[in-house]
Amino acid sequence: MLSFEHRYATLPEPLSVECAATPVANPELIAFNAPLAAELGAKEIPDEATLAAWFSGNQTMPNASPRALGYAGHQFGNFVPQLGDGRALLLGEVVDQHGKRRDVQLKGSGRTPFSRGGDGRSPLGPVLREYLVSEFMAAMGIPTTRALAAVTSGERVVRQLPEPGAVFTRVASSHIRVGTFQFAAVRRDEAALKALADHAIERHYPEAVNAQDPYLALLEAVVARQAALVARWMSIGFIHGVMNTDNCSIAGETIDYGPCAFMEQFDPQKAYSSVDQGKRYAFANQPGIAQWNLARFAETLLPLLNEQGDAGVAQATDAIRRFDGLFSAEQRHLHADKLGLAADSVDAEALMEGLESQMHQGRMDMTATFDALTHYAASPTDEHRDALLALTTQPQSLTAWLEAWQAAQVAGQEEARFAAMRRGNPVIIPRNHRVQEAIDAAYDGDFAPFYTLLGVVTQPFDDSTEARRLAAPATDSEQVLRTFCGT
DSSP: OOOOBOSGGGSOGGGEEEOOOOOOSSOEEEEEOHHHHHHTTOOOOOOHHHHHHHHHTSSOOTTOOOEEEOOOEEETTEEESOOOOSSEEEEEEEEOTTSOEEEEEEESOOOOTTOTTOOOOEEHHHHHHHHHHHHHHHHTTOOBOEEEEEEEEEEEEESSSEEEEEEEEEEESOOOBHHHHHHHHHTTOHHHHHHHHHHHHHHHOGGGGGSSSHHHHHHHHHHHHHHHHHHHHHHTTEEOSOOOGGGOBTTSOBOOOSSOEEOOBOOTTOOOBTTOTTOTTOGGGHHHHHHHHHHHHHHHHGGGSSSOHHHHHHHHHHHHHHHHHHHHHHHHHHHHHHHTOOTTOSSHHHHHHHHHHHHHHTTOBHHHHHHHHHHHHHSOOHHHHHHHHTTOSOHHHHHHHHHHHHHTOOTTOHHHHHHHHHHHSOSOOOOHHHHHHHHHHHHTTOOHHHHHHHHHHTSTTOOOHHHHHHHSOOOGGGOOOOBOOOO
């Protein structure tokens, strides 16, 4: 079905190890992303039984060569010199219809040399969560890994309790992480480090080849992509949950959706991840953590820079410091769109700060607030104004903010303003309680809620009756306060 190549496998072996998947008892296909398969170059789609066998690992896809990838990582600030794919296998790379090279990986396919005592499996819940959230992010235009397939295994996976098992197939621009570079660097294997850096440049940043210092150019390019990515996360209230260096993609994609969640009632210090007890990766901390991760990446590249010693450290430090300006510039642009202001508006930053304060103090739902503001911008009627004010516990304060927002509008740009607002403000997100509802139903053998939710979150700007139903914020009894990664 797919035409695999294996360039990553040519890198020195510590970076990947050949490994076969462990067969499962009774694979059954849950979902298959046919449009993505076509984008990857698939010309003929086999029957469901064959797809289930391939995407469970029970049969190796033609020309695939499964490998577990090695990487290290700072986990919650603590360095672990060897992590690696403990439950995932890279099948190979394909060149898609746009000429872009992309990885295809099984996740939950059994033990590997990096499993460290784990079972190499995945529960069904995290597979469904990653499928839903990654496809929503793609629909929003946010760089992300993609969901190609999900398969039940017919086996139980024991975490806190026995749960149904599943295998997820994801597609990424690559699976090269900051932790991959740390894995090579901690071994003081400069040959492997250089080969990895050259591969990353060739694959993701070919413009760096002709730079005066290609490895400094690589660092600068990764900093720019990560800054833009995290700004996009923040604009829709996404909280990654586990921003360890091994979950930070060199390609600038969102990767490793574990205990991720979306902000509901606005709170800058909101964290949902069950493994983030100290709120290291809370919503407002994400830009600072991304910059910290990039500093760890810069450390690995120091031996490769043209300038060595203090001069090289100074150059790398300057590159990392640029993160703040790049992040702020992207955020200003996104804020202007979300508020329906001109891109160069001098009021956007102050108005967004004011609205965030209103949302926090008035206990407002982030997505519902921006959706209601978008409707009010398109049709400034009393009905739409009242709908927006109904979201806050402090309507008088929000009314004063609305007056300042209206004063910042530019006459004659209403149509363009509304279009920008709609692009930035989805009707629906994968709300945490809706995702959990889909998971709970699937555990009882009913995948209909998963399919329904997938259908609406992959059309996040549609204003259908079903989307409106699933877009409603959680009631107090529906709140999901903790999310889990399933490892």
